[in-house]
Amino acid sequence: MNIQNRYAIVTGASRGLGASISGVLAEAGAIVFGLGRSAEDLTSIKEKIGESFRPVVCDVRSSDSVNRAMEQVFAQSGGQIDVLINNAGLGKFGAIEQMAEEDWEVQVDTNLKGVFLCTKAVVPRMKRQNAKSGFGGHIINIASVAGLVGNPKIGIYNATKFGLRGFSESLMLELRNDGIKVTCVYPGSIETAFFNNTGFPSGSNHKMHPNEIAQTILHLLQTHDNYLISEIVLRPLRPKGVM
Numbered sequence: 136m137n138i139q140n141r142y143a144i145v146t147g148a149s150r151g152l153g154a155s156i157s158g159v160l161a162e163a164g165a166i167v168f169g170l171g172r173s174a175e176d177l178t179s180i181k182e183k184i185g186e187s188f189r190p191v192v193c194d195v196r197s198s199d200s201v202n203r204a205m206e207q208v209f210a211q212s213g214g215q216i217d218v219l220i221n222n223a224g225l226g227k228f229g230a231i232e233q234m235a236e237e238d239w240e241v242q243v244d245t246n247l248k249g250v251f252l253c254t255k256a257v258v259p260r261m262k263r264q265n266a267k268s269g270f271g272g273h274i275i276n277i278a279s280v281a282g283l284v285g286n287p288k289i290g291i292y293n294a295t296k297f298g299l300r301g302f303s304e305s306l307m308l309e310l311r312n313d314g315i316k317v318t319c320v321y322p323g324s325i326e327t328a329f330f331n332n333t334g335f336p337s338g339s340n341h342k343m344h345p346n347e348i349a350q351t352i353l354h355l356l357q358t359h360d361n362y363l364i365s366e367i368v369l370r371p372l373r374p375k376g377v378m
């Protein structure tokens with residue numbers, strides 16, 4: 136896809152990886168609708184990126200909030216949407232007996248239900264685009280290496296990211312003949328605020344930079360319309376750093 140003047144939605148765009156992806160896509164010529172819960176944080180990202188970043192306040196856990204956000208997006212894009220990056224996500228880590236029901240709910244609702252709600256909202260548009268032009272669009276789901284390998288004390292997060300893998304594979308097979316690409320991305324540790332909010336500091340001490348992941352996302356989007364990278368694993372080469 137030529138990303139120039141394309142309409143993209145990035146969830147969790149108010150900081151971290153989502154902010155980096157938004158910046159890289161905007162720089163490449165896309166119009167980016169950045170979703171997040173904090174209007175203030177989204178505004179500060181707009182100040183950095185510029186006019187091609189359009190902040191949209193949205194809590195991806197709520198169907199009402201997602202539907203309202205999508206109405207705003209479609210009103211501004213004339214109903215066109217070419218790219219959805221399902222990036223919003225969080226982890227709550229700790230021994231299983233210390234995990235509360237709310238820890239389960241917030242992770243499952245954000246990391247899985249949010250992806251379902253945003254995907255469901257854009258797929259009919261992408262199918263219509265395919266019927267008109269022969270290409271529907273591209274959905275990219277940000278999972279994690281934690282969607283491929285289990286680790287102690289991150290069981291709920293593991294469950295959501297393993298779940299996202301299954302959802303992505305099913306979607307990929309379901310939508311490929313509608314001209315819609317689906318890619319699941321599995322990054323290792325990235326230098327963002329993510330680990331500060333897990334309640335259990337972990338991850339590599341030599342993390343990847345979010346802009347490196349964002350450049351890979353741009354490459355995925357720019358591949359030929361008949362070329363689908365359905366899964367990709369990204370890791371720091373030396374997670375413990377060079378001694």
Ligand SMILES: NC(=O)c1ccc[n+]([C@@H]2O[C@H](COP(=O)([O-])OP(=O)(O)OC[C@H]3O[C@@H](n4cnc5c(N)ncnc54)[C@H](OP(=O)(O)O)[C@@H]3O)[C@@H](O)[C@H]2O)c1
Nearest residue numbers: 147149150151152172173194195223224279324325327329
């Ligand atoms: N950092 C890592 O090492 C790492 C590794 C592998 C995968 N990942 C995945 O990468 C993605 C991005 O994480 P990050 O590292 O950039 O974390 P981050 O810096 O904590 O950013 C998370 C983003 O998600 C948004 N978000 C959280 N809950 C939301 C909700 N209910 N509705 C809308 N937006 C919501 C946050 O904005 P608000 O709080 O303002 O809403 C924020 O913009 C996540 O899916 C994460 O699981 C991260």
